[in-house]
């Protein structure tokens with residue numbers, strides 16, 4: 001079995017150069033100042049460098065050719081699930097797609113991918129618009145609110161309805177409430193350390209951070225298991241839980257309750273926090289640069305408020321605004337780590353089994369040669385140029401490509417369009433908004449305070 005490359009190991013000498021700072025300092029920087037620290041390392045060491053986090057060494061890559069080599073390599077060359085287990089297992093469980101490798105990973109992806117694409121995904125269009133409208137209707141003219149809370153509410157409702165097929169009711173409300181509380185436990189940079197540092201994961205009672213996390217997780221589990229039990233008594237529906245319950249493996253065996261729970265948690269977590277954050281950033285940028293908002297409104301006015309969601313999702317400027325948002329403020333800074341199971345050459349380095357590769361989404365999106373004036377929000381760049389799957393990588397790539405990439409963009413477009421067509425918004429203050437750690441993702445500081453100034457219809 002391959003294990004993570006860690007001290008003491010003679011192969012270190014062959015890794016690309018990287019910051020010489022002690023491991024504990026690099027770990028702290030990785031949690032609290034990942035953007036600044038990785039930018040500085042890239043400037044000093046180039047497009048491939050070694051970064052130390054906890055007791056492991058990560059080879060960070062932000063060169064499109066290097067990333068292409070990783071994304072197009074034989075998936076059997078990597079253990080990804082194992083390399084990411086420590087960060088994801090506490091929330092998602094050991095049967096989560098994120099933690100699987102090899103045949104089991106491929107099989108689960110095949111099962112989970114279709115509902116998030118094509119015709120099946122489009123059936124959720126009206127639902128997304130309806131949920132967005134209900135939230136927008138609650139915004140009071142002149143009363144500031146936190147946009148990220150609003151987008152989280154929308155994306156959580158969407159995923160609970162689409163994945164679980166849950167109708168409004170007690171269980172849906174309880175799940176929404178408890179999941180939100182569970183995510184809050186690790187929402188600040190300091191509290192996010194809980195997810196990264198196993199030594200902090202101690203249950204010292206209900207008031208200790210980890211104790212609280214475990215108790216909330218138990219409550220979420222109870223709700224999920226209750227739903228699974230109820231659903232076993234009912235006719236299967238159109239939702240993703242029904243689909244998973246009717247799936248059989250090659251021996252004809254269905255998924256167990258624990259497997260179902262882990263996959264549901266994965267979809268809930270991966271599917272709503274990320275989209276909520278991306279949407280909050282989109283609202284921020286559109287209103288930070290009012291000319292972007294005006295151009296977008298002109299495009300939306302062209303199709304009208306009752307347009308078919310599929311037509312809305314095809315609008316080119318709306319698409320460009322979403323892409324530019326995901327480029328400039330990627331919700332996750334890195335793709336999942338890929339641990340080598342066999343020797344692999346990338347960018348002139350011959351890397352050995354156990355080495356962990358980490359394509360950097362953030363650094364790739366900040367390349368001056370691909371994105372001139374990378375710190376500026378310019379949706380037009382996506383109208384003027386087509387970027388390859390190794391240059392624009394907000395959803396990662398290869399056999400780990402985010403299964404929800406089409407769904408997330410569809411949801412972003414429909415929520416933005418619905419809100420922009422219903423109300424006029426502005427930022428509630430001019431305070432700078434910067435990316436800060438929120439669990440495993442990066443989110444706008446303060447959540448983006450906004451205010452509705454007028455209703456449009």
Ligand code: HEM
Pocket residue numbers: 097098099109116266267268270271272274275278331332334335336337394395396397398399400401402403404405407408
């Ligand atoms: C803006 C929203 C989203 C962003 C930025 C995002 C980003 C990512 C990234 C970067 C990865 C890792 C890919 C890699 O390592 O190559 C990933 C994986 C994944 N995402 Fe997303 N995601 C989003 C929304 C969603 C949604 C809506 C769902 C499903 C409902 C979802 C489900 C998953 C799953 C299950 C994986 C693991 C795939 C695997 O291991 O094979 N994500 N996502």
